[in-house]
Amino acid sequence: MAPVEPVRRVAVLGAGSWGTTFAKVLADAGTEVRLWARRREVADEINAERRNGGYLPGVELPEGLRATDDAAEAVHGADAVVLAVPSQTLRENLAGWQPVLPPEATLVSLAKGVELSTLHRMSQVIGEVADVPMDRVAVVSGPNLAVEIAAEQPTATVVACPDHDRAVAFQRACSTSYFRPYTNVDLIGIELSGACKNVIALACGMAVGLGFGDNTASSLITRGLAETTRLGVALGAEPMTFAGLAGLGDLVATCMSPLSRNRTFGERLGRGETVAEAQRAAHGQVAEGVKSCSSIRQLAARYGVEMPIADVVHRVCHEGLAPAPAAVELLGRERKPE
Numbered sequence: 001m002a003p004v005e006p007v008r009r010v011a012v013l014g015a016g017s018w019g020t021t022f023a024k025v026l027a028d029a030g031t032e033v034r035l036w037a038r039r040r041e042v043a044d045e046i047n048a049e050r051r052n053g054g055y056l057p058g059v060e061l062p063e064g065l066r067a068t069d070d071a072a073e074a075v076h077g078a079d080a081v082v083l084a085v086p087s088q089t090l091r092e093n094l095a096g097w098q099p100v101l102p103p104e105a106t107l108v109s110l111a112k113g114v115e116l117s118t119l120h121r122m123s124q125v126i127g128e129v130a131d132v133p134m135d136r137v138a139v140v141s142g143p144n145l146a147v148e149i150a151a152e153q154p155t156a157t158v159v160a161c162p163d164h165d166r167a168v169a170f171q172r173a174c175s176t177s178y179f180r181p182y183t184n185v186d187l188i189g190i191e192l193s194g195a196c197k198n199v200i201a202l203a204c205g206m207a208v209g210l211g212f213g214d215n216t217a218s219s220l221i222t223r224g225l226a227e228t229t230r231l232g233v234a235l236g237a238e239p240m241t242f243a244g245l246a247g248l249g250d251l252v253a254t255c256m257s258p259l260s261r262n263r264t265f266g267e268r269l270g271r272g273e274t275v276a277e278a279q280r281a282a283h284g285q286v287a288e289g290v291k292s293c294s295s296i297r298q299l300a301a302r303y304g305v306e307m308p309i310a311d312v313v314h315r316v317c318h319e320g321l322a323p324a325p326a327a328v329e330l331l332g333r334e335r336k337p338e
Ligand SMILES: NC(=O)c1ccc[n+]([C@@H]2O[C@H](COP(=O)([O-])OP(=O)(O)OC[C@H]3O[C@@H](n4cnc5c(N)ncnc54)[C@H](O)[C@@H]3O)[C@@H](O)[C@H]2O)c1
Pocket: 014, 015, 016, 017, 018, 019, 020, 037, 038, 039, 055, 084, 085, 086, 087, 089, 093, 110, 111, 112, 113, 144, 145, 146, 147, 284, 285, 286, 288
């Protein structure tokens, strides 16, 4: 394998809350960044006013961060292309960008989800659509609430890639005084952690909305981690990955933070709102667990893995089960050893 070149220039495709924040992290790390926004007015606002008010109100973006609504311009000459769009639209987005992707660039996913139509993880979708070997595909995942990172509050994360040298090169490109990336080679474990924690956060939110306290949240986090680990191990992940930043770390952050869109969505359901009402309140921002609860439940069925929390979250979100009886059902299951 040829030595991996340093990552000097990066394109971030998707100027929502995480894409914009991650572009700021890269720029603050001294990496040259181009950010692609779907809407021209968002790109114009970033270039003219150094802010993205619709997604990150009050955040001043770095001088060197340039935005464009032209994906070809964004990716031209990039050593890495960061994909920061929702997981259910990644395939379609990437198919449009595929003809202009630089031939040797590392393709980095920020999305946390499992595709509904195929049950594939994001790295698999990228490998298929971009037609690249998996050692060119990386994932960034960890306890990374965008709003906190945009405010430069310290956090750690994981850059995962089957090619360790490539992970190290990207780790360098996104290391700042407030953002500390670790490397990992376990793509399966990192990606399943990120997708499943959104579903468990929906359950935690429902518990909060029902008026339950920290014992309930902690029980859901711990049993959620157990069912995520069961699925991951069945799919070939390293069990220890689930105890790391992208596993337990992200699960705790998302389940406990009122900033989490998934937890907030669940809380609204717990308070009696419908899925449509909770969706309207999200103002177009994605709560990935609402769709991934279904793909993860199907993946679990395919591998014969029991995931009772994901199962009830799916039934609340898509089959009309109310959160209160869902809680009764979870507690009333057959007694068993831990
Ligand atoms: N926001 C966070 O704190 C955070 C942190 C870590 C990971 N993530 C993950 O990153 C991914 C992106 O999240 P985000 O927070 O930036 O989402 P967001 O909803 O804030 O923004 C999504 C972006 O994708 C763009 N987009 C392009 N094509 C689209 C399409 N067809 N439909 C909808 N949007 C489209 C939108 O214009 C927008 O710029 C998600 O998978 C999310 O789970 C988010």
